[in-house]
Amino acid sequence: MSDPTDLNDLKRRMEGAVNAFVGDITSLRTGRASANILDPVTVEAYGSRVPLNQVSNITVPESRMLSVNVWDKQMVNAVDRAIRESHLGLNPIMDGQNLRIPLPELNEERRRSLVKVAHEYAEKARVAIRHVRRDGMEGLKKAEKDGDISQDDSRSLSDDVQKLTDTSISRIDDLLAEKEKEIMQV
The missing domain is CATH 1.10.132.20 (Ribosome-recycling factor)
Known part of the structure; x- marks a missing residue:
């Protein structure tokens, strides 16, 4: 200073x-899906930890579902692991380069x-x-x-x-x- x-x-x-x-x-969910839920998630990518939104596109197709479109096919497993290991209690479903994340009832x-x-x-x-x-x-x-x-x-x-x-x-x-x-x- x-x-x-x-x-x-x-x-x-x-x-x-x-x-x-x-x-x-804001990233803590309260019942409705929001792309902000995944803001605290970081992924091990290219030798460093980066925010999830820097390796993928996050959308909300339904009120209780998130969709994560991973840009690099080789990063899909790392993104899946990062989401599972976060404190958010989410379990992604792999669908090619996309991850569908159903949000369970609270x-x-x-x-x-x-x-x-x-x-x-x-x-x-x-x-x-x-x-x-x-x-x-x-x-x-x-x-x-x-x-x-x-x-x-x-x-x-x-x-x-x-x-x-x-x-x-x-x-x-x-x-x-x-x-x-x-x-x-x-």
Whole structure:
């Protein structure tokens, strides 16, 4: 961080953590098929891990079915394995270069496991926000020690950083509660 007193940079980084969390929970399904369900899946391709959407085309032909059209015939097995090994509980059916993925009904146990995954995503986002807070606080302490800002300014800015942190974490908690309610709704 170039300027420890730049609250806009800290706010931008915290917003990034919140937006990443929103992307993560969007991928959790709530009953209808969505291509976003497969966003967290990465495939071992060409010597590195790449997102599924970089080796295939994902469509939703029916409300309870996904279709994955793999571009490279040699990648079909790797894509199948990546989907099966993901925490999503999906079992693709191979059909040449296409994978059909039926989405089972969400039972109580499956809903609870999706809520656990949502809580894991939320904790990951909270940790990211706390890291940004820590970076900001360390920058303020260093600036105060170097004489760049006064002790009063440092305390005032520390309070502002803490308010940003509290606001961001409360947004994550609100989004998590909303998603949890959506998942548990029968």
